[in-house]
Amino acid sequence: MKIVVDLTRCQGYAQCAFAAPNVFTMRGDEALLYNPDPDDAEREKIVRAAAACPVQAILFDQEDARHRRDGAGAHVVSAGPVEAVERIGRVVVVGASLAGLRAAWTLRSEGFTGSLTVIGDEPDPPYDRPPLSKQALLGQVPARGTALPRRDGVDADWRLGVAATGLDLRGKQVLLADGEQVGFDRLLIATGVRARPWPNEAEAGLDGLFALRTPDDADGLRRRLAAGPGRVLVIGAGFTGSEVASACRDLDVPVTVVERGAAPLVGALGAVVGGVAAQMQRDHGVDLRCGVQVEALEGDGSGRLRRARLSDGSTLDVDVAVAALGSIRNVEWLDGSGLAAGAWGVACDAGCRAVDVNGVVTDDVFVAGDVARFPHPVYDYQYLALEHWGNAVTQGRIAAHNMISPQGERWPHLALPEFWSTQFGTEIKSVGVPTYADQVVIAQGSVPERRFVAAYGYRGRITAAVAFNQSKWLEFYEGLIDRAAPFPPAFRTVDRPTDGHPVAAEVPDRPTQQATVVVTGHGPGERRAAFVRKTYL
Amino acid sequence: MAQTSIWQQILDHSHRADPYPLYAELRKTPVVRTEDGSYVVSTYREIVALLHDPRLSSDVRSLPELGADAPVQASEEAPAGLPPNVIAIDPPEHDRIRRLLTRNFGPPQRPRRVDSMLPDMLEIVTSEINDFASEDRSGTTRVDIVDDFAYPFPVTVICRLLGVPREDEPRFQAMADALIKAVDPTTGGIAERQHRRAEAVADLGRYFAQLLDARRGHPGDDLLSGLVGGDGPETPMSREEVLSNAALLLVAGHETTVNLITNGMLTLLRHPEVLDRLRRGDEPDLAVRVVEELLRFEPPVHFLPNRYTLDDIEVAGTTIPGGSPVTLVLAAGSRDPADVPDPDRFDPDREHNEHLGFGGGVHYCFGAPLARPEARIALTELARRLENPRLVADPPPYRPNPVLRGPRHLLVEIDGVNPVHQHRP
Numbered sequence: 001m002k003i004v005v006d007l008t009r010c011q012g013y014a015q016c017a018f019a020a021p022n023v024f025t026m027r028g029d030e031a032l033l034y035n036p037d038p039d040d041a042e043r044e045k046i047v048r049a050a051a052a053c054p055v056q057a058i059l060f061d062q063e064d065a066r067h068r069r070d071g072a073g074a075h076v077v078s079a080g081p082v083e084a085v086e087r088i089g090r091v092v093v094v095g096a097s098l099a100g101l102r103a104a105w106t107l108r109s110e111g112f113t114g115s116l117t118v119i120g121d122e123p124d125p126p127y128d129r130p131p132l133s134k135q136a137l138l139g140q141v142p143a144r145g146t147a148l149p150r151r152d153g154v155d156a157d158w159r160l161g162v163a164a165t166g167l168d169l170r171g172k173q174v175l176l177a178d179g180e181q182v183g184f185d186r187l188l189i190a191t192g193v194r195a196r197p198w199p200n201e202a203e204a205g206l207d208g209l210f211a212l213r214t215p216d217d218a219d220g221l222r223r224r225l226a227a228g229p230g231r232v233l234v235i236g237a238g239f240t241g242s243e244v245a246s247a248c249r250d251l252d253v254p255v256t257v258v259e260r261g262a263a264p265l266v267g268a269l270g271a272v273v274g275g276v277a278a279q280m281q282r283d284h285g286v287d288l289r290c291g292v293q294v295e296a297l298e299g300d301g302s303g304r305l306r307r308a309r310l311s312d313g314s315t316l317d318v319d320v321a322v323a324a325l326g327s328i329r330n331v332e333w334l335d336g337s338g339l340a341a342g343a344w345g346v347a348c349d350a351g352c353r354a355v356d357v358n359g360v361v362t363d364d365v366f367v368a369g370d371v372a373r374f375p376h377p378v379y380d381y382q383y384l385a386l387e388h389w390g391n392a393v394t395q396g397r398i399a400a401h402n403m404i405s406p407q408g409e410r411w412p413h414l415a416l417p418e419f420w421s422t423q424f425g426t427e428i429k430s431v432g433v434p435t436y437a438d439q440v441v442i443a444q445g446s447v448p449e450r451r452f453v454a455a456y457g458y459r460g461r462i463t464a465a466v467a468f469n470q471s472k473w474l475e476f477y478e479g480l481i482d483r484a485a486p487f488p489p490a491f492r493t494v495d496r497p498t499d500g501h502p503v504a505a506e507v508p509d510r511p512t513q514q515a516t517v518v519v520t521g522h523g524p525g526e527r528r529a530a531f532v533r534k535t536y537l
Numbered sequence: 538m539a540q541t542s543i544w545q546q547i548l549d550h551s552h553r554a555d556p557y558p559l560y561a562e563l564r565k566t567p568v569v570r571t572e573d574g575s576y577v578v579s580t581y582r583e584i585v586a587l588l589h590d591p592r593l594s595s596d597v598r599s600l601p602e603l604g605a606d607a608p609v610q611a612s613e614e615a616p617a618g619l620p621p622n623v624i625a626i627d628p629p630e631h632d633r634i635r636r637l638l639t640r641n642f643g644p645p646q647r648p649r650r651v652d653s654m655l656p657d658m659l660e661i662v663t664s665e666i667n668d669f670a671s672e673d674r675s676g677t678t679r680v681d682i683v684d685d686f687a688y689p690f691p692v693t694v695i696c697r698l699l700g701v702p703r704e705d706e707p708r709f710q711a712m713a714d715a716l717i718k719a720v721d722p723t724t725g726g727i728a729e730r731q732h733r734r735a736e737a738v739a740d741l742g743r744y745f746a747q748l749l750d751a752r753r754g755h756p757g758d759d760l761l762s763g764l765v766g767g768d769g770p771e772t773p774m775s776r777e778e779v780l781s782n783a784a785l786l787l788v789a790g791h792e793t794t795v796n797l798i799t800n801g802m803l804t805l806l807r808h809p810e811v812l813d814r815l816r817r818g819d820e821p822d823l824a825v826r827v828v829e830e831l832l833r834f835e836p837p838v839h840f841l842p843n844r845y846t847l848d849d850i851e852v853a854g855t856t857i858p859g860g861s862p863v864t865l866v867l868a869a870g871s872r873d874p875a876d877v878p879d880p881d882r883f884d885p886d887r888e889h890n891e892h893l894g895f896g897g898g899v900h901y902c903f904g905a906p907l908a909r910p911e912a913r914i915a916l917t918e919l920a921r922r923l924e925n926p927r928l929v930a931d932p933p934p935y936r937p938n939p940v941l942r943g944p945r946h947l948l949v950e951i952d953g954v955n956p957v958h959q960h961r962p
Contacts, residue, residue, distance in 0.1 A: 051822075494591050
């Protein structure tokens with residue numbers, strides 16, 4: 001059977017690990033690892049685990065009629081002619097991943113009975129990515145064992161293994177790589193991102209160099225790790241790179257992490273909390289080198305990776321390297337479509353409706369997941385693109401709802417960003433935007449014990465909070481962020497550190513408000529906007 | 538004040554059988570200040586927020602009049618002065634004690650401990666139900682679900698887990714009664730109850746001290762031996778901490794479960810269609826959902842009375858001043874129509890049951906992983922083996938305690954006991 005845990009909701013109560021210890025295991029205080037593809041024999045205990053979850057975060061294949069009955073017809077759309085499309089039209093979802101699946105499921109559960117096509121360039125049915133950098137690398141689950149539960153089957157035409165190559169907005173057609181076209185009344189763009197490849201094309205072909213994004217990536221890397229390599233080089237200490245390093249240490253594989261920034265996770269959490277992450281890595285035996293870049297990767301005569309040359313002049317003998325260089329948004333297929341789609345994603349409004357290059361909101365094209373960027377009121381209406389699991393789920397659901405709902409019943413996507421990372425037996429959770437900060441303070445707990453909550457502030461208000469193994473407190477800080485509560489927090493709490501003084505957050509420079517659109521023409525009649533594809537970051 | 542009188546009525550024993558209409562009245566004012574200056578919170582969203590609010594302490598010493606600066610500290614008067622147990626302290630001490638307790642109870646170090654107890658649980662339940670029939674196998678029998686079943690079963694389980702001799706039950710029961718009476722807000726003021734509580738804990742502590750001494754040098758696999766052993770990276774518990782928390786686990790390990798099982802059987806007898814589904818046994822997930830719905834609908838713990846504000850906290854437009862006692866009425870929150878659809882209906886088929894039966898936040902019920910299978914196995918076996926069970930009195934007589942609420946007796950007439958069926962715990 002297939003299961004997935006919404007780890008954004010999970011607060012580490014461990015009830016599932018008591019109830020079904022073969023499937024759910026705790027690492028440290030709060031970090032949960034689970035088998036997403038357990039044996040059917042475990043079903044009874046998994047049902048108990050899901051029921052016992054205090055935050056109801058466990059989802060699995062539901063076989064019994066009860067759920068099918070409740071799932072259908074929950075949302076009754078009025079049958080007027082204007083709304084006909086909302087119930088019986090043609091919906092196309094491009095992107096068969098977490099956001100796309102969630103959208104498809106929402107459409108059906110809200111009573112959409114029209115035709116539903118889901119297009120995905122990968123051959124696999126929708127699968128979950130977070131386990132690929134943890135359970136899959138550790139060999140606890142096959143890399144192809146992370147398929148997402150498909151509640152009630154989701155009645156759709158699944159066009160897997162064929163990429164969308166173009167969009168004809170006027171003709172309402174999605175063009176496919178096999179030459180076919182699929183017409184739509186409503187379109188959801190959920191094409192996500194891909195791993196940024198190693199920039200040197202010659203070196204990128206070396207045997208032993210991996211990225212980590214797909215089941216193939218994870219499977220290849222797992223085999224190499226299981227073979228006991230002499231040393232693994234992780235290039236880039238973001239979340240993926242740090243989790244790979246954690247898996248290496250779990251497997252007792254020597255690992256060097258090279259990060260050009262001042263600390264791991266610095267791009268997401270700033271250098272102060274990143275410094276805590278650095279110490280955590282070193283305590284677990286990671287050879288962490290910050291402020292250093294990999295200048296070249298060298299192979300032997302047969303094209304196998306052998307050596308890395310670093311910017312500090314040193315060299316490193318390695319058998320395996322993982323390029324964890326971040327991501328590239330899958331927007332190329334939208335070139336020339338007229339949508340505001342570029343390197344930063346596809347712009348949409350708070351209702352997930354895509355925006356065209358003129359800044360006009362479309363009414364039939366929606367965007368969700370990693371590829372979407374939307375204005376967030378808590379962050380001065382800056383456009384945020386969030387590569388977070390929880391955002392894919394929420395935005396997929398809201399976009400789907402809005403696709404088939406009349407104006408007055410649409411939902412805004414205004415939730416605060418939230419994400420988690422499981423590494424070195426520690427559960428790191430974040431709410432808000434930690435890089436939107438000028439100061440940070442340890443609000444609760446102890447940094448040396450790596451059990452703490454750090455609150456981030458920007459111009460005197462709380463904008464984010466990050467917890468290391470303290471996730472049960474985080475929803476309190478979420479409330480403070482929503483209300484723009486003053487920073488630093490001045491109230492008395494339990495477990496308040498005695499030396500909790502705000503310090504500079506040391507977050508990377510936020511992107512300055514670069515123009516991505518320039519206005520052209522002179523008179524009102526010819527005034528247009530043109531999208532600027534090149535950015536200056 | 539009308540609002541105060543609602544709270545007084547809730548505490549009044551005459552409303553113990555059905556406090557829910559009063560809870561509905563109470564929820565109209567999410568935060569109520571009572572006559573003794575404490576604040577009562579009864580709505581779902583506000584309770585959830587406070588359970589995760591670090592400005593709320595669980596340590597009575599946070600109260601200015603009871604704190605370290607106060608002239609008389611309650612625990613100092615107590616005979617043995619045991620430290621407060623894990624539910625009455627805050628992080629970081631709370632987290633350390635809880636981790637040490639968990640080391641010997643559950644994941645990550647002992648993930649299979651509860652799972653491995655399930656066959657034992659079924660065996661105890663089976664034997665107790667077998668005894669129902671022993672008097673008169675054929676005719677109508679009257680059993681007390683409390684005294685004959687719901688009480689002895691969890692006592693046996695917690696004794697085995699802790700390594701407490703089952704035959705000592707008469708000895709520790711009086712102390713346990715005194716301890717839970719000290720939780721009952723109708724029996725006295727905070728300081729006075731705190732004093733009684735400390736005395737009861739000290740009595741239990743002396744009992745456990747004898748057990749520990751007798752075990753010195755030959756520890757078993759029980760939880761108590763594990764606590765004394767103190768492996769792991771952290772500072773082990775002091776002897777006093779072990780005694781204090783052992784007392785808590787023993788008492789909390791059965792005084793709440795007895796109510797969950799009894800409330801469960803009562804609710805099933807009031808909803809014969811659910812009892813019948815459970816009896817038929819063709820819905821393998823039903824018992825799981827019944828237990829979760831019971832935790833929402835008829836929970837064993839109705840309030841968390843021991844929280845204290847460290848600072849001013851605004852809740853639903855009312856500011857609770859710092860230094861105030863706060864009571865969270867979990868049982869009212871779990872039936873809040875603002876967050877729970879059709880809350881007064883007992884509906885085991887309900888989706889997304891995020892009830893407050895075990896509280897939430899860092900103090901989430903430590904024994905929940907034990908209570909759930911206990912209730913599930915107990916109710917499944919009662920449903921499947923009792924022939925034509927019927928209530929003798931509805932409502933049954935209730936125990937006085939409004940916090941740990943449940944029937945004192947639950948007399949049920951049965952036409953016999955069915956033989957044991959094939960069942961995996």
